[in-house]
Amino acid sequence: SAVISQKPSRDICQRGTSLTIQCQVDSQVTMMFWYRQQPGQSLTLIATANQGSEATYESGFVIDKFPISRPNLTFSTLTVSNMSPEDSSIYLCSVDRAGGGETQYFGPGTRLLVL
Amino acid sequence: GENVEQHPSTLSVQEGDSAVIKCTYSDSASNYFPWYKQELGKRPQLIIDIRSNVGEKKDQRIAVTLNKTAKHFSLHITETQPEDSAVYFCAAGSGGSNYKLTFGKGTLLTVNP
Numbered sequence: 025s026a027v028i029s030q031k032p033s034r035d036i037c038q039r040g041t042s043l044t045i046q047c048q049v050d051s052q053v054t055m056m057f058w059y060r061q062q063p064g065q066s067l068t069l070i071a072t073a074n075q076g077s078e079a080t081y082e083s084g085f086v087i088d089k090f091p092i093s094r095p096n097l098t099f100s101t102l103t104v105s106n107m108s109p110e111d112s113s114i115y116l117c118s119v120d121r122a123g124g125g126e127t128q129y130f131g132p133g134t135r136l137l138v139l
Numbered sequence: 140g141e142n143v144e145q146h147p148s149t150l151s152v153q154e155g156d157s158a159v160i161k162c163t164y165s166d167s168a169s170n171y172f173p174w175y176k177q178e179l180g181k182r183p184q185l186i187i188d189i190r191s192n193v194g195e196k197k198d199q200r201i202a203v204t205l206n207k208t209a210k211h212f213s214l215h216i217t218e219t220q221p222e223d224s225a226v227y228f229c230a231a232g233s234g235g236s237n238y239k240l241t242f243g244k245g246t247l248l249t250v251n252p
Contacts, residue, residue: 055238066228067183067242082239083140116182126171126232128240130182 026051026119028131036137037107044103045134047117052097055120057128058090062113070115073100107138141166143231145243153251158219160246162229163211171232172205172212173240178225186227187214219250 027050037043047056056073070090071079079092094100104111114135118128142165152158164172173188189196189203189212196203200219205212216223226247230240 057239066244069239069241072239120238126238126240127173127185127188129185130175132182 026053026121026129028117028119028129030117030131030134032134033132034135034137036139039108039138041107042103042105043107043136044101045115045117047100047102047119047131049098049119053119053121054097055128056094056100057118058092058100058102059116059118059130060113061116061133067116070102073102104136107136109138112136112138141169141231141233141241143229143241143243145229145246147246148244149247149249151249151251152219154219154221156219158214158216158223158248158250160214160227160229160248161211162213162231162243163209164231164241165210166231166233167207167210169231169233171240172203173230173232174201174203174214175228175230175242176225177228177245183228216248219248221250221252224248224250 029048031046058070059067061067069082070085071081073079073092073094075094091103114133116133117131121127145162170191175183176186177183187201187203189205200217202215226245228245229243232240
């Protein structure tokens, strides 16, 4: 499976500010996904990051709040904009298997606390 | 869209016993069903998966069964060990070019020594 890294691993931010989370993979992958996992909860898909096109957002998530970039096949960023305490969560990226397919592998996550 | 229900939400077993976690899904187009294990503070790790053309798959102490007609699938862990203690998530995937996974709410499994 791919080696996936995320930066930062954790951060404490003030409300009203923005944070950009990076996801880097050691091999080219077709699909990259961004999830949110609130404490003690399940994984909720925010959006699918498409290389060369706009991200596809799930219901309840909008581009103005969670802009996403996917400049190449190994890298993506998620920005959490105009943060409020309700955005405190773990943000995870995942990637599909090299060569494509349904299997997803997760990055280590970014733990965000908004004060 | 897809809806995945997972039961039970918590499960406590004695070491050496078996554990079974069940999931149901709503979208008959779903064709891929992975299971993830998440230890406290760690990322979800894929432990086993099954595709819709297969009814059962086994990997050592872990097995998954799928009943497409009834739209349910289950995770079976035999001879449980304390290191099996974790949160387990089932998921269902579909969508072709718009592929994505929908996750269940998770099961906290505790294996008591």
